[in-house]
Amino acid sequence: MATKTLASWATNLEASSLPSSVKQAAVRSLYNYIGCAIGGSNHAAVTKAHDALSPFFGKATSTLYGHEGGLKADAQHAALLNGIASHVHDYDDTHLATIIHPTGPVASALLAYAEYKGGVSGPNLLCALTAGIEASCKIGLAVWPEHYDIGxxxxxxxxxxxxxxxxxxxxxLSEEQMAHAIGIAAVQVVGLREMFGSDTKSFHPGRAAQSGLLAALLAEKGYTSSPQALxxxxxxxNVIAGGGMPKLQKYLAELGEKWExxxxxxxxxxxxxxxxxxxxxxxxxxxQMAEKGTxxxxxERVEARVHPLVIELTSKCTPKDGLxxxxxxxxxxxVGLLYGKAGPAQYADKVVQDExxxxxxxxxNATADEGLAADETYLxxxxxxxxxxxxxxxxxVGSLEVPMRDExxxxxxxxxxxxxxxxNAKKASEAAWTIGEADDVAEILRSL
Amino acid sequence: MATKTLASWATNLEASSLPSSVKQAAVRSLYNYIGCAIGGSNHAAVTKAHDALSPFFGKATSTLYGHEGGLKADAQHAALLNGIASHVHDYDDTHLATIIHPTGPVASALLAYAEYKGGVSGPNLLCALTAGIEASCKIGLAVWPEHYDIGxxxxxxxxxxxxxxxxxxxxxLSEEQMAHAIGIAAVQVVGLREMFGSDTKSFHPGRAAQSGLLAALLAEKGYTSSPQALxxxxxxxNVIAGGGMPKLQKYLAELGEKWExxxxxxxxxxxxxxxxxxxxxxxxxxxQMAEKGTxxxxxERVEARVHPLVIELTSKCTPKDGLxxxxxxxxxxxVGLLYGKAGPAQYADKVVQDExxxxxxxxxNATADEGLAADETYLxxxxxxxxxxxxxxxxxVGSLEVPMRDExxxxxxxxxxxxxxxxNAKKASEAAWTIGEADDVAEILRSL
Incomplete structure (x- = not known):
């Protein structure tokens, strides 16, 4: 039933019936994705992948974000390369209940395809994006945490x-085709945690984007799968949750009621x-210091009481570079105290090495305090x-209780x-905020 | 150690040092693969995939076997489509100890790349093919049977x-690059048994071919992975054997000693x-009947005593079509009794429906006999x-004890x-037997 439930729900999701809070969340997820994909676009991992694969590019229909003058690839390679770029700085979004970074795989495929296809409106794009993110997070919830724990x-x-x-x-796609697309995607299981720390970590969402796009393309032409793929x-x-008890039906029953x-x-x-x-x-x-003229x-001294994981994971006293x-x-x-900011510029090597x-x-100084929540501190x-x-x-800031404001x-x-x-970053930002209202999103995507 | 062991062995494998029995096995595996890839090339699954993906083809460098006049695609898509074709009739080879069909994924990637690259000699091709097949079967042995049992x-x-x-x-590739290629391939785990009976079953080896090719291309340009990927x-x-005790080191230690x-x-x-x-x-x-003029x-009656699995799996009394x-x-x-043959022609719908x-x-009549071996019968x-x-x-015939003769x-x-x-089938067959001796295999591949 689960595959059918998901296929049926996604097939019938309409842009006009999305609650406005969902629409807003989709706009923000998409906007954040584009910033990350541009931000990561000149990373060495992306460059290496581009060099390796450009001899195989098909017709250049889909933009590789972040290249002035415009660099394109076929939709499948654009999905892969933008997907790598979107994750390579570990700066993308997080569905906290599953620690899935949902927009990378979904948007990388979707935008590459939309630009290839042409004539896709902003509302339809947001509807499709939402369908994909709900799908990914709901099936993720169903296999969490066993699936992640396995590796x-x-x-x-x-x-x-x-x-x-x-x-x-x-x-x-028809409901039947959608079920086949889900099945063809489901057999391509990408990503091992062992790769964290190597280029292959960011390959994961890129390849997932490409695999999902491929699955939809095949299903559109009648390629068949199992109607009980999930x-x-x-x-x-069952295969990927390794003896866990996948709760597919429980979470898929909440589709359209509880929005991930x-x-x-x-x-x-x-x-x-x-x-x-x-x-x-x-x-x-x-x-506060600026207001007081300090x-x-x-x-003289900074004392922070922090959750124990802060000490366990981020207590490097003398970092040598941005990484x-x-x-x-x-x-x-x-950098927070000095500049009131901790963005990518504040993680540049020369800032890290600044006297x-x-x-x-x-x-x-930081001291572990087991009484604190993970997103809490006294300083x-x-x-x-x-x-x-x-x-x-x-x-x-950035938690669900204190989400980042649009500014x-x-x-x-x-x-x-x-x-x-x-x-040109500001122009790209302004364009990215408007995608959800575009008549044809391809025009905006080409400008990124 | 396992990833390094495999990378090191494969990097150092030389065409000139392959035992002649291994070379012969490689020639036969490759020949059988090409026949299957041609045989499956006009199957609907291949046609659908071709229709879906041809808009994304890059430079047409690599032959899609079985199309008179020559049809090509970029190497990545050729790997996928030839891989599907090679498996779609379930007529490919079998490494009986693991029931892996090893040549499909390996040769589909290798031949597509060799034709793209050009200048690849037959002996080097056989050496690379052997390295790939050994890799696939050895790691398969290490996770068998838990991995297959999971699904x-x-x-x-x-x-x-x-x-x-x-x-x-x-x-x-250098040993280090090879380890990265292994890692990038290892994170792309393709194929669920649930798909048996649908088009997606034959997608599996095709996508595996494409994923492995992609991994090697990325590693060649310095894309990094984990040196302990396996x-x-x-x-x-560990991730895919689900609680089994993978025996990687045991089987990889036998590389070059026991040839799968x-x-x-x-x-x-x-x-x-x-x-x-x-x-x-x-x-x-x-x-025998022909000799006796019968x-x-x-x-009047045929009585067969067979292994119980024959009854369990193949006791359809009134099949309606070839499938x-x-x-x-x-x-x-x-058909065996009537024609002395049971090839694809004898499984055509019209033969199945013939009076x-x-x-x-x-x-x-067939009767189960638990005392028989799986490859034994009294008739x-x-x-x-x-x-x-x-x-x-x-x-x-076709077992390890009675292998198929070259004829x-x-x-x-x-x-x-x-x-x-x-x-033209005979011409293709003659050409396929000679690949192992070619100066540039691309010339032969183009003729298939």
Whole structure:
């Protein structure tokens, strides 16, 4: 039943019937995705993949984001390369209940196909995107946490089905074709956690996008699969949940009632999520200091009480470069205090090696407190004149309780896109915010 | 260690050091593969996939076998489509210890790449093919049988790594690059048994070929993976063997000592392997009858004692068409007795519906005998004049004990290729036998 339930729901989802909060969540997820895909587009992993595969490109119909003057590939390769770019800085969205990064695989396939196809309206694009993200997150919930614990990268192992559903919806597949598309996507299980730390991690969502697109293309031409692909004894869920008890029917029954896309969160800072509360506190304190006419140089000591995972995962005291700084709560706190920002620019190697930053960083102490929530911190600044400033962050920015505001998403987009596109980053941001209303999204995509 | 062991062995395998029995096995595997790829090339599954994907084809460098006048695609799509074709009639080879069909994924990637690249000699091609097949079968042995029991289609779930190793060997990847290629292939786990009976079953080896080729292409340009991709706690073997105890090191230690390609068997008949002993007996009896001047019409009754699986899997008494006839030991016996053959032509719908065939088929009785081996049968013909003929097949043709002779492989090739290429089938067969000695295999591949 599960495959049929999902196929039927997705086939019948209409742009006009999406609740406005869902539409808004889709716009924000898509916008955040585009910023990340542009931000990652000049990363070495993307360049290597482009070099390897460009001899095989078909007709160049679909934009590779982040290249001035416009660089294109066929839709399948665009899905792969944009998917890699969107994840390569670990700066994409997170469905916190499953830690799936849902938009990467789904949007990479969907946008590449929409531009290839032409004539796709913004509302139809958002509807298809929503269908794909719901599909990916619902089947992810059904196999969580066993599936992830075994070692699968759940973003990509569910993302192919999400991508197939999204593209399939845009194609107006019949319910039967959609079930086949789900099945063809379901047999292509991509992503092992062992790859974290290598280029292959970001290959995962890219390949999932490509696999899902391929599945929809095949199903459109009548290629058949099993109508019980997800739920059969030797189907997707049972095979990949390894002895867990997949709860497909439970979660798929909630399709259209409980929207997972509304529970999709965005990372404000390009580093391990556990140190976000401390960075958030430091940025708020930066602004308080500015109001008082004090600066970070006047700080004598910083004491942070943090969740134990912060110490376990991000306690690198003397990071040597931007990559190591992602695992240093001390660096994040220092740039937050100094600049009131912790964007990609603040994780550039030269910032990490800057003497002013290092001087503040060395004043930061962090202590584990098991009584704190994962997104909570108490942080105190002690100044040389004996004064102090305190901050309690109950929920870090970017959590579901304190989601990033649109202005913050814009800042995030522009900050990362500027490192690739320079002054054109703002124009790209403005265009990206309007995709949901476009008559033909291809025009906007070409400008990215 | 396992990933490194495999990468090191494959990188250092040389055409000149292959034992002649291994070379011969490689020639036969490759030849049988080409016959199957031609034989399957006009199947609806291949046509649908071609229709769906041709808008995305890149530069047409690599032949799609079985199309007169020559049809080509880019190497990645050729790998996919030839891979589908090679498996779609379930007539390809079988590594009996794991029931992997090893040549499909490996050769589909390797030949498509060799033709794209150009200048690849026959001996180098055989060396790379052997490396890929050994890789696929050794890692398959390591996770057998848990992996298959869980529900994975082991041909494709191991075939991607085999294809990556084969193409990587042809590319002369360094040991480090080869390890990365293995890793990138290992994260793309394709194939669920739930798909058996649908088009997606033959998609599996095609996609595995494409995934392995992609992995080698990426690794060649420096794309990185994990150097412990196969053996890590959250690497390939542990994740996909689901609680089994993968025996990677044990089997990889035997690389180059025990050659799996020598244990690769070929199906003489395009139907379920369990009924092959009975068909074999009937074909031998056909020739005995011919010598005695008797014909199958004179038979009153056929009594076959068979392994219980024959009854369980292939006891369809009144098959309606070729597809159903594949699951009918009665049809197989009838055409064997009548024509001394049970090739693809004898599984055409019109043969299955032929009155003469049906008349003989209805005289065949089969009884399960638990004392028999899976490839054994006792078969007795009772004639209307009271005489009888008996046959004991201890090991069916196509088993490791009674492998198909080269002439039988040729007959199999020509029989299936003739249904696609007509009179040119023989020319294709002759060309296919010579690939291993070619200066540039591309010339031969273009002629197929």
């Amino acid at each position: 699968w990268h759940i973003t990509s192992s569910t993302g192919g089905v999400g991508a197939a559903v999204a593209v399939g919806r845009l194609m107006h 739920e059969a004894k030797r189907g997707w869920a 896309i509304e529970a999709n969160a965005f990372k404000p800072f390009p580093c391990g999520i556990v140190c976000h509360p401390a960075i958030d506190a430091c940025i708020q304190l930066h602004h 600066s970070a140089e006047a700080i 190591e700084a992602k695992f240093s709560v001390f660096h994040g706190a220092a 002013t930053v290092i001087a503040v960083r060395d004043k930061v 105190t600044l002690y100044f040389s004149d004996g004064k102090k400033l305190e901050m309690h962050v109950e929920h870090a 913050q998403l814009t800042e995030k987009f522009v900050d990362q896109a500027a490192l690739v596109l320079g002054e | 994975w289609h082991i041909t494709s779930s191991t075939g991607g790594v085999g294809a990556a190793v084969a193409v990587g060997r042809l590319m002369h 053996e890590a706690k959250r690497g390939w073997a 390609i020598e244990a690769n068997a070929f199906k003489p008949f395009p139907c379920g392997i369990v009924c092959h002993p009975a068909i074999d007996a009937c074909i031998q009896l056909h020739h 014909s199958a019409e004179a038979i 159903e006839a594949k699951f009918s030991v009665f049809h197989g016996a009838a 003469t065939v049906i008349a003989v088929r209805d005289k065949v 007795t013909l009772y004639f209307s004049d009271g005489k009888k003929l008996e046959m004991h097949v201890e090991h069916a 039988q492989l040729t007959e199999k090739f020509v029989d299936q290729a003739a249904l696609v290429l007509g009179e």
